[in-house]
Amino acid sequence: SRPRTRKENEHVISNHIDEWNIYQALFVEFLGTTIYVFIATIPYYDSTSPGMALIALIACFGKISGGHFNPAVTIGVSLCGRLSLKATILYPVVQMVGGLLGAALTRAVQPSHEYIDNEYYFEKGITVLRENVKPGWALLCEGLITLFLVLTYLMCTLEKKKTNWLLASLAIGFIAQANILAADFITRASMNPARSFGPAVCMSFFTKDVWKHHYVYWVGPIVGSALAAFVWRCLNWQWSCSLLPK
C-alpha cells in the first residue's frame, strides 16, 4: 500500500519533541507549572481559578509541549507510548522546579503572618488531609480524581488526527475544576505532585506538619495516571498497532 507518513499525524505530541524543540517544550512546562502553582496556592475565595488557569495554559502551550504541567500527566502520556524517554525524564524535573518557584512567588507576595496563618494556609494553599480523613480514603480520592483528569487528557489530546486544542483545553480545565470542587473537603484536590511538593517545601520552614501523609499526593496521582493510561490503551486497542513505530 501507499507508504503514507501516518506516524507524524498520530504522534501528535512526541513529534514536537525533536532535537531542537525539546528546550522550548521544557521551558514552557517550567513556565506553565510556575503559573499554575502560583495561581493554585495563592489565597482566593473561589475554587475555580486553577481550572481556569489550566484552560489558558493548555491553549497557549499545548502545541509546544503538550501542556502537561503535572508529573502525573507526563507519566500517563509516557505509559501510552506517546512521549520520548528523554521528555519522560526531563519534564517532571522542570515541573518540580516550576512548582517550587510558583510556591516561592506565592510566599513572596504576601505578609509572613498571613502566609503561616493556618486558617488560610491549611485551607487552600498547601494540600493536606482534612480532619478525620484516613490516608486510605485520601489515596483513593486522589487516585480517582487524577484518573478522571489524566483520562480526559489522553482522550482529548492523543487523537489519531490533529488535536483540537480548544476542545482539549476546555475539557481538561473543566474536569480539573469539577475535581477540585468535589475533593476539596477530603484531600484539597491536588492531582499533581509538583503542585503539592513546591508549597510543602516553602511551608516546611514554618512547620513540619505539611509532610505528614505527603506521600498520598505522590502515590495517588501516579497510580491514578497509570490506570488512566491502561483504560486509554484498552479503548484504543483496535488501532494500537498503528501507534507502534515501524
Next chain:
Amino acid sequence: SRPRTRKENEHVISNHIDEWNIYQALFVEFLGTTIYVFIATIPYYDSTSPGMALIALIACFGKISGGHFNPAVTIGVSLCGRLSLKATILYPVVQMVGGLLGAALTRAVQPSHEYIDNEYYFEKGITVLRENVKPGWALLCEGLITLFLVLTYLMCTLEKKKTNWLLASLAIGFIAQANILAADFITRASMNPARSFGPAVCMSFFTKDVWKHHYVYWVGPIVGSALAAFVWRCLNWQWSCSLLPK
C-alpha cells in the same frame, strides 16, 4: 441520482454502535456515569461541578458512545430513532451499575459520620424533595429541566452533518449547570435516574427516608425526555423521511 450513503453521515451516533464497538460504548457509558455520579454526590461548596464534569465527559466519550451517562437521555435518543434496540436496552443497565459504583465511591472516601450527616447529605448528595415541596410540583420541575437537557442534547448532537462535539459538550454542560442552579431549591435537580438511584441505594443502609417520593426521579426525567424527543421530531419534520432506514 447518485446513490450517496447519506445514512452513515446522518446516523451520527448509531453508526458507531456496530457489532464491534458496542462493548467500547457500554464501557465508556459505565465509566462516564461512575465519574458523573461520584462528582455530583460528593460534598462540595459550589453547584457547578456536575455541569463541568459533563462537559469533559462528553468531550472525551461523545464520539464513542454518544455521551449519554443518563437513562433519560438514552430513552430520548432512542425515541428519535437514532439508537439501535440493543443499545437502548444495554445502555441504561450499565448506567445504573455506574451510578451505583459512583455512589459507593462517594461513600468510600469519607468518614461514616459525615456521610450520614443530614445537614450535608440531604443537602446535595442524594436527591430528595425539599421541605414543603409537593410531589406534583417536583414531577413538573424534574420533567421540565430534563426536557431542557434532553432537547439540548438532541438539537446539538443529532445533526444532519458531522456533530460538533465541542459545541454539544458546552451546550449540554451549561444547560445542566443552569438546571441544577435553578431546581436546587425544589428537587435538588437530578434529571437522571442513575444519579438518583445509586446514592439512594447507598444511603438506604442508614435510612429508608430516601425512597419516599423516589419515583419522582424516574417518572419526571423519562416523561420530560419523551417530550423532548417529540419536540425534536416536530422540528425535524421536513427531513424526517431521510432518517428512516431504507
Next chain:
Amino acid sequence: SRPRTRKENEHVISNHIDEWNIYQALFVEFLGTTIYVFIATIPYYDSTSPGMALIALIACFGKISGGHFNPAVTIGVSLCGRLSLKATILYPVVQMVGGLLGAALTRAVQPSHEYIDNEYYFEKGITVLRENVKPGWALLCEGLITLFLVLTYLMCTLEKKKTNWLLASLAIGFIAQANILAADFITRASMNPARSFGPAVCMSFFTKDVWKHHYVYWVGPIVGSALAAFVWRCLNWQWSCSLLPK
C-alpha cells in the same frame, strides 16, 4: 463579474425565515423564551444560571430562529436590516407569550408562601429597582447593559460569512452573565422586556408594587438595542451597500 449569490451568505438569519420556516422559528423563539424566563426567575443561589441557559439555547436554536429570546434583540437585528418585517412583528409576540408561560411555570413549581416571600422574590425573580435607586439611573443602567448584550449579538452573528454559532453563543452568554453580575445591585439586570413582563404579570395577583417603574425594563432595553444597532451600522459602513437587497 460573476453573479455570485452573495445575499444568501450574508443574510445569515433572515434567509432562514422563508415562507415555510417562519413557523419553526416562531416555535423555537417561544420555547427558548419560556426556558430562559423559567431559569432566570426560579430561586437560585448563583446568578450565573441565566447566562449558561442562554449559551445552550443559542447553540440549540440559533440556526433556526437566530436565537433572540428577547424583544430588544429582535428590534436591534431588525434595525440592522437583517430581519423580515413579518418576523420583526411576530417574534416579540411569541417571546411575550413564552415569558408569561415561563413565569407561570416558576409559580407552579413552588409553594405559594415562598413565591410571595419578598425576601426571595424581590431579590431575583422579578425585576424591580433596588432601594435608593432613582429611575434615571436604572434607565441608564438597563440601557447600557442591553447595549452591551445586543452589540455582542450583532457583532457575532451578523457576519459576512457563515456565523460561528459556538463563538456567538459563548460571547452572548458570557456578556449576559457579566451584565447580570454587574447590574444586580441596581436594576436586577433584566435586559429583556419579555423576562420582566411575564413575572410581573404573575406577581401582580399578589401585589401591584411590581408595576412601579416597570417602564424602565421596556424603555431601557429598547433604547439600548437601537443604540447597539446604530453602532453596528457605523462599524459596518464599508460593506453596508452589499447588505442592501438588490
Next chain:
Amino acid sequence: SRPRTRKENEHVISNHIDEWNIYQALFVEFLGTTIYVFIATIPYYDSTSPGMALIALIACFGKISGGHFNPAVTIGVSLCGRLSLKATILYPVVQMVGGLLGAALTRAVQPSHEYIDNEYYFEKGITVLRENVKPGWALLCEGLITLFLVLTYLMCTLEKKKTNWLLASLAIGFIAQANILAADFITRASMNPARSFGPAVCMSFFTKDVWKHHYVYWVGPIVGSALAAFVWRCLNWQWSCSLLPK
C-alpha cells in the same frame, strides 16, 4: 521560490490597522475599554464578571482592533513588532478615555452615598493595596499576573496562521478570571492601567487616598507586559526572521 505574500498572513493584527481601518480600531478599543471598566468597577458579588466581559469583547472586536482594551497589552504587542507605531501611540490614548468614561458611568448609575462607601468601594471598584501589603509585593504581584495575561494574549493571537479568536477569547478571559481571583487579596488584580486610572480619577473627588501607591498599577503591568513580550520573542526565535518586514 514563489513570492507568497506571507507577511499578510503573519501580521495578523497589524494588517488590519491600515490607513482606513485605524479609526474603526480606535473606536472599538475606546468602546471595549468603556464596557470593560464599567463592568469591572460596578459593585458585584462574584469576581468572575470582568473575565466574562473580556471573553465577549474579544470575540466581538478581536478581528477589528486585536481586542486589547488595556495599555499594557498594547505595549506588549508593540514590543513583539506586531503593531504600527501610530496604533501603539493612539490605542493607549483612547483606552484611557474609555476607562474614564466607564468609571464615570459606574458613578452615574448608583447613589452617591453608596459610591463613596468604603466598605464597598475599596473592596472592588477601585484598585488599592490591601492592608499590610507592601508596595514591593504589590509590584511583584501585578507584574506577575500581567505577565500571565499578556503572554496568553501573545501566544494565542500572534499565530503564524489565522488567529482562532474563539480560542484566544476564552484563554484570555479565563486567565484574567484566574488572575483576578488569585490576586484579589493582594492588589485587587488590575493588570490594566486604564482600569486603575479611570476609577481613581472619579474617586479622587471624594478622597485623595486612591492615589497612594497608584504607580504600582502602571509600573507592574508595563514591566510584566515587557517581560511577556521577551518570553514570546524567545519562544518564537526560530521563525523570527520571517516576522521582519522585507
